[in-house]
Structures are given as C-alpha cells and as structure tokens.
Amino acid sequence: MHTVQNSQRAFEHQALPSYLQADSLGPWGNYLQQVDRVIPYLGSLARWVDTLKRPKRILVVDVPIELDNGSIAHFEGYRVQHNLSRGPGKGGIRFHQDVTLSEVMALSAWMSVKNAAVNVPYGGAKGGIRVDPKKLSRGELERLTRRYTSEIGLLIGPSKDIPAPDVNTNGQIMAWMMDTYSMNVGATTTGVVTGKPLDLGGSLGRVEATGRGVYTVGVAAAHNLGLSLNGARVAVQGFGNVGSTAAKLFEQAGAKIVSVQDHTGTICNDLGVDVDRLLQHVERYGGVRNFSESEALNDADFWGVSCDILIPAALENQITKDNAGRIKAKLVIEGANGPTTTEADDILRDNGVLVLPDVIANAGGVTVSYFEWVQDFSSFFWSEDEINSRLVKIMQDAFEAIWQVAVEYKVTLRTATFIVACKRILKAREMRGLYP
Ligand code: GLU
Secondary structure, three states, X not given: OOOOOHHHOHHHHOOOOHHHOOOOOOHHHHHHHHHHHHHHHOHHHHHHHHHHHOOOEEEEEEEEEEOOOOOEEEEEEEEEEEEOOOOOEEOOEEEEOOOOHHHHHHHHHHHHHHHHHOOOOOOEEEEEEEOOHHHOOHHHHHHHHHHHHHHHHHOOEOOOEEOOEOOOOOHHHHHHHHHHHHHHHOOOOHHHOOOOOHHHXXXXXXXXXXXXXXXXXXXXXXXXXXXXXXXXXXXXXXXXXXXXXXXXXXXXXXXXXXXEEEOOEEEEOOOOOOHHHHHHHHHHHOOOOOOXXXXXXXXXXXXXXXXXXXXXXXXXXXXXXXXXXXXXXXXEEOOOOOOEOXXXXXHHHHOOOEEEOHHHHOOHHHHHHHHHHHHHHHOOOOOHHHHHHHHHHHHHHHHHHHHHHHHHHOOOHHHHHHHHHHHHHHHHHHHHOOOO
C-alpha cells in the first residue's frame, strides 16, 4: 500500500499564495490580523480557519468602453466571492479610482463576517471597478456598468451572488445592472441585485438602511456606556449616504453634529450644524467645504475634535496609529468598512474608547438588501414601518448577542463579532464538508 510520511506533507501548512498575502498596510492585511485574533476562541472549528483566509473565487475582468469622443478606454473590474458556505454571495459594487484586488478581497471577506454576524442567509462577496465615475458622462457610466455586469455574469444571479450599491454606486446603476443581466438571460430578474429604485423591485427604507443601522446600534452602545444622546457631540467623517443619514438620525435624537469631514474638507460648529442645510450645500457644491454656518478646520485636526461619538463613514484605513491617540470620543461607530487599522484598534482599546466595528455597525444596509431580495422573490412588498421595525430588531438582537460574548470572553466588540460570525461560517463549512 502507498503510504506517506507526515514529515513529507508540507502542503498541510502551505504559505498563502502571493496575491493573498497581507499587504502590510492594506485592508486585506488588516482583515487577516482580525481573523488571527479570533482563532483561540474557535475551538475545534479552528481546523477550518484557513478557509477564511482564502477567497473562494476571484474574477478579474477587463471592461472596455467607447468614450463619448470615440476613443476606447479599458478599466479593471473585479468580483470576489469570499465565502458561500451559508448562502449565495452578497455584497456591493464600488466604483473608485483607488479600487484594487486586495481591497475588494478584504471587502468581500468583511461581507462574509457581517452577513453571519446579523445572521442573514448569505455568504460574502464584493465587486468594484477601478475608475473615477465623476469623470465619466452618464452615457459612459451606463456603458461601463453594462459591460462590467456582462463580464461578471458568469458569477452573479439571484441564487448565486447578488450585488448592491457601495461607494459611488446607486439605484440607477443597480437598475442598469438588473436590466443587463435580465436581457442576457432573457427574463426580467429583479432579485439579481438589491438597492434598486422602488419602481423596479426596490425596497422602502433601503437607501437609509445603513445609516439607520449605524444609529440603532449606536443608541444601544451609548445606553450601555451610560452616554445620553441629548446634547451628545458627534463628529462624522464622510457625508455620503451612510454618514448623512446617521447624522440626521443622531440630530433628531438631540445630539449635535459638531464636525463633518469629506473629500473636500473639514468643517466644525460647536453648536452643531443643521444637517438638512448641510445636505443642501453638499448637493449644490459637491462637498462640505465652505458651508457658511461653520468654520473650516485642518483635515488632520478632525481626529482631535472634542466629541462623544465619532462616526467614520468614508473609506478604509482612516483611523491609524498616527491619529488614534488623538481621538477624544467615548464611542466610535464604524459606518465605513475597514476604517480602523489593527494597531489603531489596540490604541483605542487601551484608551478606553469603545469601537462598534463595521461588521455589525454598518450591517443595516445588507439587512434591508435581504428584505428586498425576499420581497422580490415573493413579489409581495412590505410597508416602510414593517421594514424599519424588522431592521431595528435584527440589529438590536445582534448587538446584544455580541455584547454578551465581549463580556464573557473579555474581548473587544470586534473580536466578539468575529467570534460569533466565524463560528457560524465555519460550522456551516464543517457540516457541508469537502466535496468533490
Ligand atoms: N455595500 C454595502 C455594505 O458594505 C451593502 C451590501 C449589500 O447590501 O449587499 O454592506
């Protein structure tokens, strides 16, 4: 009989392939460190942990389009399915000039963790195109979206992998994606993407869902900290869909939005800015800069603003070892994906700042995406009240469960969320087994 010595079986602990190795400062490296921290708490499921360190499928596509001036431009597109153990892939599509494969890998992995943390029946996926959409005409943007959708058509489908909006993508882009997929398969298939306009099988409450989720878990965490929202000072980084909705809800609860930063600059107002008027300014001028009812602040000084709650709701790697020590907030609520590096996480923990991690704090978006997908399948649509109350219940229950784990194991909320989520993913992985 053919036998092998264990000493010969080096493949049992193979190094990660080069494209999966931690890009030390990048989001994928940050994610790998977060996974490593959870291994001691996985018990016998730790045997499967490498599955979390390797995306299941990576698709890189060339996206050529004809520009309005007749020339041809090529863009790099991605769709990564990180893990499908618990259900179809789910996660947004990002259009941004800095998108890279390793960023999309990290974002897809955080989707796996997030979907498991709130227990929606999905795996994790993410996509993106390396493009600055603000430099494209509407026609060019449509052609780009349709070509990209056709290229990733191999992977997506209502029971395979369901995209949604993310940074710089919206309901119109989802409508083009839904139409392109539907034309290619010959049947109108609303459930292939979520975050669609209401008239095309979209869901009430989806646009505000991420910000509402940020607010919901923020209220629960503030309550546990004994922090009153009435008069609380809130600073927000990013005034897009997530940041502006969260700011509005905190303002309605009596908090003051004392500083806002976006890609155009940083503003502050000790008495609190009027969120609706700031939104009007942003619509007109494209950013918060020069908002008349505020003073300008140096971008770097945003992190030292005197506040109780800080909401990073922009991009990854914003809170780093260089600025974490300046943060005065008692509570950080991660509206963005991956805004805090592992080193910064440790500094915040040591300084007694409570961090509500992205994988629970911004899970409201995908939760209402799940509701949209269920509504599309059943062709039966719910009221906004029903959607919001179900969303609040899921977010509160997930938060309470994670809080208990954090108390029990004396770990941060991030590690607690990873414990809950990774156990769910790896349990499914183990029960399914390896096949073929
Ligand atoms: N892009 C959002 C996120 O990062 C939503 C994803 C979805 O709804 O599928 O969670």
